[in-house]
Amino acid sequence: MTSPGGRLDFHQLVDDHYAALYRYAYRLSGSTADAEDLTQETFYQAQCKADQIRDPGAAKAWLFRILRNAYLYRLRSEKQQRLVSLDGLGDMVTAIEPLPTFDSGQLQEALNELPEEFRTAVILYYFEEFSYRDIAEQLGVPIGTVMSRLARAKRFLRKRLSSATSSHDRRTSDGL
Amino acid sequence: MDCRTAQFFLALGRLREAELDEADAQALATHLAGCPVCGPQAEAEKAFDRQLAQVMQDVAIPKSLPHRLHEQVARYRRRRWLAYAGMITAAAALLLGVWLGIQWRHHYRPVPDLDLLHDQVLVEVVNPRPEKLLEWLHRNDIDVPPPPQFNYALLRHYYITRFQGKPVPLLLFAHGNRQARVYLLSDQHFDLNGLRAGQQQGSGVNLAVQFHPSDHHVAYVIVYEGDSLADFLVGDEPPAT
Numbered sequence A: 001m002t003s004p005g006g007r008l009d010f011h012q013l014v015d016d017h018y019a020a021l022y023r024y025a026y027r028l029s030g031s032t033a034d035a036e037d038l039t040q041e042t043f044y045q046a047q048c049k050a051d052q053i054r055d056p057g058a059a060k061a062w063l064f065r066i067l068r069n070a071y072l073y074r075l076r077s078e079k080q081q082r083l084v085s086l087d088g089l090g091d092m093v094t095a096i097e098p099l100p101t102f103d104s105g106q107l108q109e110a111l112n113e114l115p116e117e118f119r120t121a122v123i124l125y126y127f128e129e130f131s132y133r134d135i136a137e138q139l140g141v142p143i144g145t146v147m148s149r150l151a152r153a154k155r156f157l158r159k160r161l162s163s164a165t166s167s168h169d170r171r172t173s174d175g176l
Numbered sequence B: 001m002d003c004r005t006a007q008f009f010l011a012l013g014r015l016r017e018a019e020l021d022e023a024d025a026q027a028l029a030t031h032l033a034g035c036p037v038c039g040p041q042a043e044a045e046k047a048f049d050r051q052l053a054q055v056m057q058d059v060a061i062p063k064s065l066p067h068r069l070h071e072q073v074a075r076y077r078r079r080r081w082l083a084y085a086g087m088i089t090a091a092a093a094l095l096l097g098v099w100l101g102i103q104w105r106h107h108y109r110p111v112p113d114l115d116l117l118h119d120q121v122l123v124e125v126v127n128p129r130p131e132k133l134l135e136w137l138h139r140n141d142i143d144v145p146p147p148p149q150f151n152y153a154l155l156r157h158y159y160i161t162r163f164q165g166k167p168v169p170l171l172l173f174a175h176g177n178r179q180a181r182v183y184l185l186s187d188q189h190f191d192l193n194g195l196r197a198g199q200q201q202g203s204g205v206n207l208a209v210q211f212h213p214s215d216h217h218v219a220y221v222i223v224y225e226g227d228s229l230a231d232f233l234v235g236d237e238p239p240a241t
């Protein structure tokens, strides 16, 4: 991943990480246009800051951090979120609920409603095989906080996706 | 392990059981295997996790994205390279300039400027009247009167020379093919008390010392060719040329 001169090979970094970064950006932003912009901006910023990193093994986490910061910067300048409160959701699983069926779009709708710090945690947890410790480093919070956020975010997603499924079923049966 | 503790661990996330320590993971597995409440619930959670992980990754990636990213990376590198090249070129040009400057200073010898020489001689020699001489002395801050007894029709040239390390005006008179050089000495620079007025005859070149008739702070040392200084003094006509 480094060139013979010891510098990062950015073409290799693109090949290795663009897909994961794009998916991450899409799940964070919920928009394909924003996801593309964020991915491009991430590699651009990484090239500008190339001297910050020497260990190619740390490049993935570094790129994810750059992407999230770029996303947060946009989020702060946009300030148009309608987010749910997770206060009502406990950390405990209370009952067995039927497994909801949902697609990528429905999942995205549910993710969009999560506050960013919960959304980021749950995205990283599910598709990029980041450990609790990795996620804690990405978010800059203790591991305990990550665990708590993950548990609550999952509870929310499960509830939200279940209700989406059932209302979809209701609409389908109403239509029949 | 009781149900409450098991539920706590379940809530933290099953996919990362490896992050529980050995003893907790073992205790949890044992409880889930035997508990009619927690066991099925854990299975349901696992299924949900798998489903969530799968759908989470179900994001179509634009086909052209990697190509555009590679282009962007290459563009950035080109720009950086050009910036470096520009800096290196500027530094090289500066060094070359300094080097050339040093070479020039070391090796510079001017081409003789004939016009300059011509003008200079012209100014000093053409029509050297006494008033022009006075003007010249004044311009050069020399407060020494020229010798009044000389015939200024014979004056050919004047300039400042160095005599015993002091700047001294020198007047050059010509009579036929003979010359008289007159050094204007002032007691500002010389102890004139040590001089005696008079003449010394030599072999072809003669010396004379005269003082200004009224100003004894000024002496004239004259080096002349020929038998008599009188040819250069007032009353003698310059030879017809």
Ligand SMILES: [Zn+2]
Residues within 6 Å of the ligand: B002, B003, B004, B006, B031, B035, B036, B037, B038, B039
């Ligand atoms: Zn139990």
